Structures are given as C-alpha cells and as structure tokens.
Amino acid sequence: MKDVLVNLEHISKSYDGQLILDDLNLYIRENEFLTLLGPSGCGKTTTLRILGGFEQPDTGRVVFGNQDITNLPPNKRQLNTVFQKYALFTHMTIAENIAFGLKIKNKSKSYIQDKIKYALKLVNLDGYENRMPDSLSGGQQQRIAIARAIVNEPKLLLLDEPLGALDLKLRQDMQYELIRLKNELGITFIYVTHDQEEALTMSDTIVVMNQGYIQQIGSPERIYNEPENAFVADFIGDSNIIGATMIRDRLVEILGARFDCVDEGFGENKPVDVVIRPEDVELTAPEEGIINGVVTHLIFKGVHYEMEVQANGFEWLVHSTRMFPVGTPVGIKVDPFNIQIMNKPESEDEEAAKTNE
Amino acid sequence: MNKKMLSLPYLFWCAAFILIPLAMVFYYGFTDKTGAFTLENILAIATPEHFKALRISILLSLIATVVCLLLAYPLAMILARMEVNTHSFIVLIFILPMWMNFLLRTMAWQTLLEKNGVINSVLSFLHLPSLNLINTPGAIILGMVYNFLPFMVLPIYNSLTKIDQNVINAARDLGANSVHTFFKITLPLSLPGVISGITMVFVPALTTFVISTLLGGSKILLIGNVIEQEFTQTGNWHLGSGLSMVLMLFIIVNMILSAIFDKEGEANAL
Amino acid sequence: MRNAARKIYITLIFIFLYAPIVTLMFLSFNASKSRAKWGGFTLKWYKQLFQNAEILQALWNTLAIALLSSLIATVIGTVACLAMQYMKKRNRTIIMGITNIPMLNAEIVTGISLMLLFIVLGMKFGFLTILLAHITFNIPYVILSVQPRMKQLNPSTYEAALDLGATQLQAFFKVTFPDILPGILSGFLMAFTMSLDDFIITHFTKGPGIDTLSTKIYTEVKKGIKPEMYALSTIIFVVVLLLLLLVNHTPREKSAK
Numbered sequence: 001m002k003d004v005l006v007n008l009e010h011i012s013k014s015y016d017g018q019l020i021l022d023d024l025n026l027y028i029r030e031n032e033f034l035t036l037l038g039p040s041g042c043g044k045t046t047t048l049r050i051l052g053g054f055e056q057p058d059t060g061r062v063v064f065g066n067q068d069i070t071n072l073p074p075n076k077r078q079l080n081t082v083f084q085k086y087a088l089f090t091h092m093t094i095a096e097n098i099a100f101g102l103k104i105k106n107k108s109k110s111y112i113q114d115k116i117k118y119a120l121k122l123v124n125l126d127g128y129e130n131r132m133p134d135s136l137s138g139g140q141q142q143r144i145a146i147a148r149a150i151v152n153e154p155k156l157l158l159l160d161e162p163l164g165a166l167d168l169k170l171r172q173d174m175q176y177e178l179i180r181l182k183n184e185l186g187i188t189f190i191y192v193t194h195d196q197e198e199a200l201t202m203s204d205t206i207v208v209m210n211q212g213y214i215q216q217i218g219s220p221e222r223i224y225n226e227p228e229n230a231f232v233a234d235f236i237g238d239s240n241i242i243g244a245t246m247i248r249d250r251l252v253e254i255l256g257a258r259f260d261c262v263d264e265g266f267g268e269n270k271p272v273d274v275v276i277r278p279e280d281v282e283l284t285a286p287e288e289g290i291i292n293g294v295v296t297h298l299i300f301k302g303v304h305y306e307m308e309v310q311a312n313g314f315e316w317l318v319h320s321t322r323m324f325p326v327g328t329p330v331g332i333k334v335d336p337f338n339i340q341i342m343n344k345p346e347s348e349d350e351e352a353a354k355t356n357e
Numbered sequence: 358m359n360k361k362m363l364s365l366p367y368l369f370w371c372a373a374f375i376l377i378p379l380a381m382v383f384y385y386g387f388t389d390k391t392g393a394f395t396l397e398n399i400l401a402i403a404t405p406e407h408f409k410a411l412r413i414s415i416l417l418s419l420i421a422t423v424v425c426l427l428l429a430y431p432l433a434m435i436l437a438r439m440e441v442n443t444h445s446f447i448v449l450i451f452i453l454p455m456w457m458n459f460l461l462r463t464m465a466w467q468t469l470l471e472k473n474g475v476i477n478s479v480l481s482f483l484h485l486p487s488l489n490l491i492n493t494p495g496a497i498i499l500g501m502v503y504n505f506l507p508f509m510v511l512p513i514y515n516s517l518t519k520i521d522q523n524v525i526n527a528a529r530d531l532g533a534n535s536v537h538t539f540f541k542i543t544l545p546l547s548l549p550g551v552i553s554g555i556t557m558v559f560v561p562a563l564t565t566f567v568i569s570t571l572l573g574g575s576k577i578l579l580i581g582n583v584i585e586q587e588f589t590q591t592g593n594w595h596l597g598s599g600l601s602m603v604l605m606l607f608i609i610v611n612m613i614l615s616a617i618f619d620k621e622g623e624a625n626a627l
Numbered sequence: 628m629r630n631a632a633r634k635i636y637i638t639l640i641f642i643f644l645y646a647p648i649v650t651l652m653f654l655s656f657n658a659s660k661s662r663a664k665w666g667g668f669t670l671k672w673y674k675q676l677f678q679n680a681e682i683l684q685a686l687w688n689t690l691a692i693a694l695l696s697s698l699i700a701t702v703i704g705t706v707a708c709l710a711m712q713y714m715k716k717r718n719r720t721i722i723m724g725i726t727n728i729p730m731l732n733a734e735i736v737t738g739i740s741l742m743l744l745f746i747v748l749g750m751k752f753g754f755l756t757i758l759l760a761h762i763t764f765n766i767p768y769v770i771l772s773v774q775p776r777m778k779q780l781n782p783s784t785y786e787a788a789l790d791l792g793a794t795q796l797q798a799f800f801k802v803t804f805p806d807i808l809p810g811i812l813s814g815f816l817m818a819f820t821m822s823l824d825d826f827i828i829t830h831f832t833k834g835p836g837i838d839t840l841s842t843k844i845y846t847e848v849k850k851g852i853k854p855e856m857y858a859l860s861t862i863i864f865v866v867v868l869l870l871l872l873l874v875n876h877t878p879r880e881k882s883a884k
Contacts, residue, residue: 054526074529081530087523091545100541101531145527152531364710364722366703367766371725374763378740379728385743432640435633447637449871454644456867459824460844461860465647467848468654473661475650503647556731564733567826571848581735588739588831598743601736612731 002029005188006051006156011060013046020046021212024060028156028190033182035191035199038209039235044192047209048158051190052081064156075104079156080149084164086141088133094120094144095129101152119147122181139170143177150185159191163198175202196236200224208232225277229342233275240281240317243344244274252341255312257291261339273342278319280338283309289331295324385598398599407583407600414580417494418562421501422509425558426551428502429509433550436510437517455507463500463571470496470572492574500568505561509554516550517543556611564604580604648864655857672858679855685843688754689823692839696761697818703762704769705811708777709799729764730771737764738831745832752834760832761825765818772814776807 004027011024021043028034036044049055051062053074061070069077080101089097095116102112120126123143133141142162149157159178163171179202182189193199199206200220208215208223208231216228227233230241244254249264254274266272286292293311300306305323309316311332324330389395401407436447454462469475470490477487490496520543528538566581573579580600587597655673659666676682707726711719729737741760750756780803788798826841833842847853 052526052530054529073534074526075532075534081527083523083527085521085523087521087527089524089528089542091548100528100533104532104537148527148531363706364714367707367710367722370703370763370766371722374741374744374759375725375728378737378744381743381747382736382740428640431636435637445875449875450641451644453864453868453871454648456820456824456871457648457860457864458841458844460826460841460848461651461856461863462647464844464848464856465651465860469647469650475654478664503643506644560731560733564735566735567845584735584739585830588742594739594743597739601739604733605736608731608733608736612727 002031004028005030005032005065006190007063008047008051009061009063011047011050011057011062013043013050013055013057015046019212021050021057024212024214026207026214026217028188029205030155030188031182031186033179033189033191033202033204035193035203035206036209037193037196037199037206037235038215039194041211042209043212044194044209045160048081048160048190048192051156052079052158053077078154079158080152080154081158081160082142082145082149082162084160084162086133086145086162088141088145088148090133092133093129094125094131094133094136097133097144098148098151100148105152115151119151122150122184123147123177138165139174142166142174146178146181150181150187154187156188156190159189161193163193171198178202200236208235210235226340227275227342230273230275233273233340233342238278238317238319240274240276240278240314242274242276242314244272244341246270246272246341250336252339255291255314257312259290259334259339260336261341262336263339263341266341266343271344273344275340275342276334276338278306278317279304280334281309281316281318281320282333282335283307283318283320283322283324284331284333286329286331289333291332293330293332295326295328295330298323298326382598382601385594386602387599389595398595399602401596401599402603406578407580410578410580410583411603413494413577414563417498417579418501418559421498421505421562422555422559424498424502425506425509426555429506429513429554430551433510433513433517436514451507451510459504460567460571462504463568466496466500466503467491467571470499491572492576494573494577496572497569497577497579500572501558501562501565504568505558508557508561512553512557513547513550516547516553520546552614556614560608560611563607648860651857651860652864654854655861657854657857660854672854673862676855676858676862681838682840682843682855682859685838685840688757688837689840692754692757692761693819693822696758696765696822697815700762700765700818701769701811701815704766704814705773705807707766708770708773708807711774712777723770726767726770730767734764734825734827735831738828741828742831752832753837756832756834757829757837757839760828761822764825764828765822768817768821769811769814772817773807773810776810780806 006028008024008026011021012019013021024043024047026047036047038044046055050057053069053072053076057070061068063069064078074081089100092100098116098119099112102115107115116129117126120128123146125140125143125147128136128140128144133144136144142165145162163174166174175198178189178191181187191199191202200223203220205217206220206223207217210231216223216232218226223232224236227236227239233239233241242254244252246252246266246269247258248268249266250261252259252261252263252272252274283289291312293309293316295307296310296315297308298305300323301319304319304321307318307320307324309318309330309332316332386398387394387396389397402411436451439447467474471477472487472489472491474491476490480487524546525538525542528542533541564581566579566585569577569579569582584597584600584604587593587600591597656668656670657666658669658671707722711722714722738760741756741763745752745756745759784802784806785798788802789795793801824841825839826845829839829842830845833839838846844856844859847856
C-alpha cells in the first residue's frame, strides 16, 4: 500500500462568480499515475493549477507530505509542471531551458552539464543542447518541456493536457514515453486530459470530473466496466444507457424483458439506469435472445463492426467482429456480469453533486 | 495587367515624393553653390559650433531616451497587468495628452518653467528662492521626455502583453522568484518593444528644434536648430543638406536596428 | 504593498502628464495676463480667441488639410496594399522599405527634402504643397494599418465569391472590402491625427502666406505668449476628451486601437 503524497482537502474555487470547484477532496499516492479526466470546464485544470500554486483556493488546503503548502508560492513547491503549450523560453537555448531550475538551485556546472545530457537522452533528443526552441517540432518541444521539468527531480509532476497539440501517431508514441518515464524515474504523475482513451491507456488511477465535482475514482478497468453513474458511463467509451426497473437483487427489467445481473442493493421495483457496453451485447439468432430486434445500421470500423439494432423501442449500439447485414432479424443476449446498474439521478446538477459525497 | 496597374499610383508617389526629394538632399549635400562636387557641407559638422550643437543634441537626446525608458517600463508593466476594464480607462487617461497639440504641450511647460512662470510663482509665494529652470538643458530634456514618453510606453506595453503567461508560470514553477523571473525572462522577451521604443524616442529627440526653441531660448542650439536656420534664414541649402546627411547616418543606424529587432512591427502600436 | 506602490506610481505619472495642461486651463480663465498672479475669473480670452481671424483661418486650414490628406492617403494606401498582395515577395519588401522611410526618418529631413523638391519644381508654396507633404507622410500609416488585415484575409472567401459568379470588382467590394474596413478606418484615423498635429513638415512646406494651427501657435509663442493660446489649449483638450470618450464607448470595431 503506497503512501499518500498529496492531499486536497475541502477545496472550493470560484471564478467571476462561477463556482468551479465545490468542496473537492482528493488524495494522491506516491508513484501513482493519476489522471484528472473530464470535459472542458469541469475543473480539472483549475485543480492542477491549485496544486501547482498558480491559483489559490477560496477554501480548503493543499497538504504535501506533512506540509500545508496552500499559501506557498509556486517557486517554493517541490513539484514541477509541464504546460499545455510547452511554455519554453524562446530566447534561450535548449540547454539553458533545461538548466534553468538547476541554476536557481545553485548546482555546480558539471552537475548541470551531466543532468542536461541525461535529460536529453531520457527524452531521446541527444545533441540538441544548442538548438533554439523555435527550430523544434511540436513533439520535440513537448519532450524538452518534460525534460526541463523532470531534471529538477520533483516528487510530483503535473501535466496539463501536454499532448493536445500533437497528431495521433505522435500522441500515442508520447503516451508510451510518459509511462516509461514514470516507471524509470519513480515520480508521481498528475495528468489532466479530456481524452478518455489517453486516460485509460496511461493511468493507474482515473478521477472523472464534471462541473467541479468528482464523479468517480478508480482504476481504468473499474471506471470502464463499472461506471457509477450515467455521466461516467457516457463519457468513457461508448455505451448503451437504458432506463430500467430493478425488480429485486440480481434481476432487472429492461424494455419489458427480464435480465439476470449481478448487482444488489438497489431495492425492489425501483427505477434505475442500466449501462451495457457495445462490445458486451451478444447478437444471436432471433429465438435465442432475450429480446428481438432488427439490424438498422452497419459500419466497418477496422477493429470491429459497429451496428445499430432496433429492439423493443431502443437503438442498441453493438460492436462485434461478426457481421450482420442491415435488415437481419437478431436476438440480443447480455451476460449478467456485463450489466451495470446505476441510480437514477433527479437532475444533472444534483447528480454531479451527489456522487461527490 | 489590371493588377500591375494597381501599383502605379503608389509607385509614382514613392518616386516623386519620397525618393526624389531624398536624392535632392544628397545632391545639395554633395555640391556647392556652383554645382561642383564638394565634401565641405558634410565636413562642416566638424566646425566648432556645428560640432557643439551635434554633441549637445546627442547628449540631451540620449539622456531623454534613458529617462523615458526608466519611466516607461514600470508604467508599461503596470498597464500590462491590469484588468481590461480599468485598463482601457487608464489607457484613455494616458493617451489624452498625446492628442493635444504638440506645440501647446511644449508651450505649457514654458509657462510652468519660466522665470515668472507658475513654478517660480509658487516658490516665491512660499518665500523660497526662484529657480532658473527655463532655457537650460534640463528644460529641454524635460520637454523631450514629456512629449515622447508615450512612444516609449506603447511598444514596451505591446511586447509585454505578448508574453505568454504560462512562460512566466514555468519560470516560477522551476524555482525562480519574482526578481529572477523579471531579469531572466520578462526583460529579455520584452526587448523588441524596448528597442522599438528607444528608436521612436531617440530620433525625434535628436532632431527636434521646436523643443529647444521654446524651452532652450536662443542660448542652446541643437543640431536641428542649426539645420532649420540654414534652410529658413540663411538660405544655405547646401550646408543644411550636408549637415542633414550627417544626421541621416544616425537615422540609418536606427533603421537597421529597428529592422533587426522590430520584426513584429511594435513601432506601429499606435 | 505592491498595489499601493503601483497606484502611487501611476498617480505620479498622471500628475506629470496633466500638470502642464491643467495649468493652461487655469490660466485661460485668468483675467490677469500674468502667469503668476490670479486676477479674477474671466472669459475674455475665449472671446478674443473667437474673434482672432488669423487663428480661425489657421484652424480651418488645419482641419481641411487633415481631412483631405487623410482621405487621399487612405485611397492611395489601400490601393497600394491591394497591389502589394499580388507582387513578388522581393518587390513587396522593397516597396515596404521605401514606405517605412518617412516613418523612420527624422521629420526635419522629410521636411527639407520636400521643400527642396517644391523649390526645384518651381511650385508656389501654399495649401497645395502642404497637402502634398501631408499625403506623403500619411500614406505609410494607412499602409501599416491596412496591410496586416490584408495578410490575414482568407483567400478562399474571395475565390468563393468568384465561384458564385461575382466579377473581380464585385468580389472586392462585397467580400474583401468589408473585411479590411477596420484597418482602413484605423489607418484613416491615424493619418488624420498625424496630420492635425504635424508641425515640422508643415513648417518647411508652407511658405509665408498660410498657417496651420501648429505653425500659427509657433509664431505666436515665439513672440510671447498670448492668453488666447491658453483658451485654445483648453478648448482643444475638452474636444479631444469628448472625442476619446465617444470613441471608447462605441463598438470596438471602430475604435482607433
């Protein structure tokens, strides 16, 4: 069980009269790759900036190790930030950029030289010491920004959507790079993104946020397979979200048909929301399914076929490696383990707030 | 065809009113009254009175430029950090004097600085000795600073606002305190604006004759005064042009510096 | 603490900028001609100002020249920008270099160069020579305002207009022109301002019979300050203040920024 490194306690923040964060509580463990995931405006960047010291929370405190660092200015905190648009010092060489933090700490010349070489090697940019930032590509600049930050051996590295401006292939390469770096350096990473695939790929822990509230915290597998509310279910991956009735423990009625499931504790005859991932929808011959329907759309996606099946008044999204042409009558089956039950929210705001408790 | 014709009006104008006149200055500068080639108009800068005028002009305009820089930079920094609402109000307040007539602004200082002017009146009212303020080099520098300060503030302000806040944040994040951040990051990145401001103050200050006439009396002659007199009183255009060509050396250096450092056109901040 | 220092600094600069102007305003109401003693409140200097035919003539000249020269400069400058869009890069750079000359050159040099031109051409110095000179130093300001906007233009919108059937002229006026209009307006405004305030170049190109406000003030001040000048300053200040307030409270597109 790893130690807690950072603790955010009862953090609230308003901006221009708008409440961005409301009583946020979060702890981060050592050596964790934790991702704050959510749509624009959900508060993830604000949280990161509060951690970095670029914003002060209205209430609450930030505890780093044993120290309350809430009012500590950024230059005194033992963490470093990788900014979204790299924020390299354009009037300095790459070597001077990387050496910046070290020079402030009065490290010796030879120490700095070694560190620069080491950092450049780490991000696969050996020999770039005397280049100017403007002469580098986006991906290279990003790696220099990372090198500049980690060279100071921070305990905590904050990354604010660093891969946003890169194209797909480069982004994927950089994702692996970041994981490798984290393992090699043993630093705790706090990563901010709105890209759920990115979050699922790299994180040990994902914190899903919406409208300033934490929706769910968990490992990528749990977030994906067991979303706790409709927002998380909808935000992560594709899903079928259907209104249903919980008959009793382990039995749910969806669109008039009864499905066995594995969830308990939702009461009897209570309205609930049900989440079923498209890849968990099994298509069978019409008589072998629990409900019947007709294939209405078919798209080849490379990795799988994407189909829409109209059944019992709902358009089911299905991912399968088997293909059924449009118009084919099919049956639908779902393994009980793959049906995720969620409470029905009364309002969107309330839902966002409720799950934070 | 059509497109080529579009450029004709302006090309004509450039040739007729920019290039040819300049060529004339060169012509008169290099010739004497008989039309023969001579270097004496240019070398005239070395005569004691002319050289003195040039020296004083350079000295005063340099001092004025430095004073402008020292005053303008903090002001530009304060303006750059302001919220947009207060900011446009302050900019308004600041631009307002600029839009008043240049001569009236200079005349205003004359009123304040004169022997029987406002400042001395206040002093004598307080039974303090009166000061000899007008017709001094100090008065001229004051006039230069007063008139040209906005031209230093605006390019620096423009440069400062272009600095990405995250670059400043990155410096703080890496451990730099405010002073360190200013000298290592903010100042170097604002340099294009500074250079632009310097060139926009130094040249008008160097070549002015109005400020020296109104605030310097006939006692302090700047090179601008000398040239102006050659053209309007003495009528010796050859000498006047020759001396102007010497001035142009400074201006050309200014243009080169401007081109190197002012790639983004901060000079057009107005 | 920092905030207080900032406020103090701005206030000091504010005082520095406005002390002379406010002094003039006070003196404009001073019945006594003395700059030191207050002789009682009066409006007689204002009256004298409005009765001074020479000053009024100079004011009229100034406005007329400013308006005409900025209009003409705006047309020439905008057409020049258009032409430059189609030029080879090298030619464009040369033209831009020449355009910068009046701006970077000392005004005194521009003034004497134009004066020499007019003398050699045997022109009579007067309204026309001043006008030509003003147009000359106004054009660069127009070009520097309009050109950036032209560079930012999306060529596709112009081509879309052609594709939909417009002639080149129609496409220009319906698509290009509205897009660069803010640049044209701000160029015009800058030219107008520069022209209003100009002294040095006017001084060399005007000849004896005519005056603009600036040159008139210069002559008067050299003779000795007349209190009508204070009245004039106050009026100009108030007018400029009102104009700036007006401009800042209208839609951002038209503001002289």
